[in-house]
Amino acid sequence: MTTPAPKGKPLEIIQNLISHPNYYTIRIRQHVVDETRITERTLDIFSTERGTGAERADPLGISVGYTKEGRLAALAVADKERCCIIEFASPSPPNRQQKMEILEKHVLCRSIGELYAFDAAKLAMVLWSELGVKVTRAIDIQSVFTDADFPSFRKPLSAIQACFGDSDNCKLNKKNIDQIFNDLTYNLEEIGRMRVDILERAWISCILPSHENGISAFSTAKPINTSELSGQLLDILNASARVSEDSRRVSHLEPTETNHQFSDARASAASIDGTSIDAHASAFKTRFHKFQNVITKFQLESGEQIQRRGQISFVKGKSATVNFDTSVMSDNKSVISIISTDRDQPTSAEGIRDGFIRHTLQGDLTIFKDNPWICNILLHHDTIDGADRSSLEWPDSWFPPSQPDTQISTARPLSDCNSASHHLNESQQQALNHMLSSYPITLIQGPPGTGKTSVIATFVHCALAEGKSGIWLIAQSNVAVKNIAEKLLQTNFMDWKLLVSEDFHNDWHDDLYTKIQQHVILSTQFGALSAQNLSGSRVFLCTLSMLSNSQIFRFTKVVALRCAVVDEASQIKIADYLNIFIRFSSLRKICFIGDDKQLPPFGTDNVDNLRSIFEIDHLRENAFLLNIQFRRFYISSSL
Structure with missing residues (x-):
């Protein structure tokens, strides 16, 4: 992409996620600022119109990046042409509370206008647990296109495809989209790429609600308003769900790559043009999963090694098929390794759990107040809307x-x-x-x-x-x-x-x-x-x-x-x-x-x-x- 400028100096970025006439000439101005240097002037461009001082109601996109240990490292805020990346220190600086009040006022809790984000409920909980800030009118992008809480329906690429639809003048760079959402780390070793990735996640979140299918779809979306929930309830949600800081840190301890062990890999008998291979896994722990993105390394007869990106299209027991965009297999090539680059997807149970948290943040407190199991196990000694939870109560009908x-x-x-x-x-x-x-x-x-x-x-x-x-x-x-x-x-x-x-x-x-x-x-x-x-x-x-x-x-x-x-x-x-x-x-x-x-x-x-x-x-x-x-x-x- 482009060599990043130092903090404080804007840099123009050309997005590489979407090929569309509306975005060919856009140059996104990237501005990086340390949290200690946040000022009213830094962020008021997102809440007021320059020159008139009128309040801005146009959409903003937000995204986050994490350290290798899963701590919040950065927050990106973007409109269609600008992105401010705020980088956070550890431990927190003395003036964090003051700076976060500015962030809430001008971005997270604007008086008008929506925030858009992928996995917005998780993002809102992260902002609360690590920064102590709340959000107003945050829209979870994936939920707009399906009510399902199962992980397979919540992939960012699927939501982006649904928003843009099928059009001859629009082409999505699926590989790049998958890459920026698969790896949410933000570390100094690859700071240039990480800043571009977090910018693009925020930017595409911003443009979706104003593009074709998104205009009508987002008009009925239920917003996440943590600003309307007590800190006590947010703490309970944060402590009991996968989106909590501790659970998020655990997920970052798991490897993002899997080197699959296999006993055999050769050209697929069903592939006439040589665009797929059949592989036979030899270890359950590193078995193949359908829809995994993989990098396959081949060795030529000359001894030279080449790599090709592909995706697992079929799995049955130990057998799997890897598809590629172009022909990859011939008699003079052998497969050396197959490495998947995706972090494991949440399980169905985790998806349902995340859905429960999301619905609660969208204002549905019924289950949290009335479910005997949740009240007696999770809410013991806590209060919800003034109700005393100091003793356990079970329905008499039980x-x-x-x-x-x-x-x-x-x-x-x-x-x-x-x-x-x-x-x-x-x-x-x-x-x-x-x-x-x-x-x-x-x-x-x-x-x-x-x-x-x-x-x-x-x-x-x-x-x-x-x-x-x-x-x-x-x-x-x-x-x-x-x-x-x-x-x-x-x-x-x-x-x-x-x-x-x-x-x-x-x-x-x-x-x-x-x-x-x-x-x-x-x-x-x-x-x-x-x-x-x-x-x-x-x-x-x-x-x-x-x-x-x-x-x-x-x-x-x-x-x-x-x-x-x-x-x-x-x-x-x-x-x-x-x-x-x-x-x-x-x-x-x-x-x-x-x-x-x-x-x-x-x-x-x-x-x-x-x-x-x-x-x-x-x-x-x-x-x-x-x-x-x-x-x-x-x-x-x-x-």
Whole structure:
């Protein structure tokens, strides 16, 4: 592109994202300023008209860049012809609050005019958590073109394509667009390119609402107004969601590139013109994913090496096809490496969670105020709109009239379910009794070898014997779910089905399911199943992420999700349960089982405050919830 000018000196940039008559001659003036040097004059160009002093109502685009550790490094603000990049220091300077007030007044909370950004909810939360500033009338660009909260629908390129539509006089540089949104880092080693990338992200955000399809689409968009929400609520959202500072830092600890291990790669038999290759992955951890952008390195017969960019177009088990724009394969070339350049996309569960945060920031506080799970787990000792959350409250309708929650006893005798529980020791029996109670939350901690899986299997027998239904057995990993399934077989319980992702099963781990194959349903079979196919199934098993599958309700119609038993709960961040709390109104009981001393959620070695359910004091210690509601319940370390 162009060599960047020093801070304080404007530089003209020619965008390279869109080829369109309206933008051929545009030169975007880039101005870089340190946060300590922000002045009213620096930013008033975005809020008032030069010469007249009238307030500006035209759209502004904003974008952010992060350090390698995931901290906020820069904010870009752009109109159609200018972009100001504000770079932030760490630690924060003494005058940050004063400077941020200027930023709010002239940009983030203008009296008129909208802000446009990709993933605007995440951006708004970042600005609050790191700078303490709020936004007014911020529009999330991807949400304008689809209401779906699943990650596959939220790619920036898809939104840009939808906005510009199909036109002979418009061509999108898809490679460049993918590149600037895939890598949001902003570091000194590549500061020239990073400044151009953050500028282009802000600039294209600005022009979309005034271009063709965008004019009508954006007119009905719901704005994000964190300025109307209390700092307390924003802190709660920030602490409980993937967009929080800690979770964002974890995502930046993960590699942006994957060097795929493969046993074979050759010209595709289906490619007549040599524009694709077939590759056979040899390691599950580095397996191929559909739509990944990859750089493939070839070696010529002469020994020279060349690189070509491509995209994964097909994946089945270990087999994948890579497509290229031009012919790449011939008899005198061999494939040396295939490296994907994309950071892993959010899972469906993460997409739903992010959607919940976005809807809340857009003003929908219903779920946050009325959902018993969220109020009692996430909002304990907090207030929302003046409502006291200092004590836990569950709907009266959740408790059978014959056994109100205040009279629940954990001293159930063994004879109540003698055939299944005679082998349990005293601590296991206590745990089982509480699982069988109507109280909504049971928390069980158990070191390795203490019989957690046996307790789960026994619970299934006893719960069904007592007439309970709606049992789903869940874990973070496929292996843990499989272990529970095998324990059910050992106890001669057969009325269950195990839901498994084909991506995990086929070609990779099908041997894990040899003993239980007749109970396994692959994700590719979901669409063909009916209630009749599932008759006789009284319990379902799956991973937590599987509950985000778009077809999961085919199974919850057969066995409603009333009681979730979660194994490996110490490995799961609290925010990962939001999907269950929000989507399944039938849920009345959750049993959390795990050992927080062994396997905490990913990233806790590097990042503080990534909490599992075991780090929620009022649940873990039973000091408030269990002591008040019924006789004190304590599970010893021998469980």
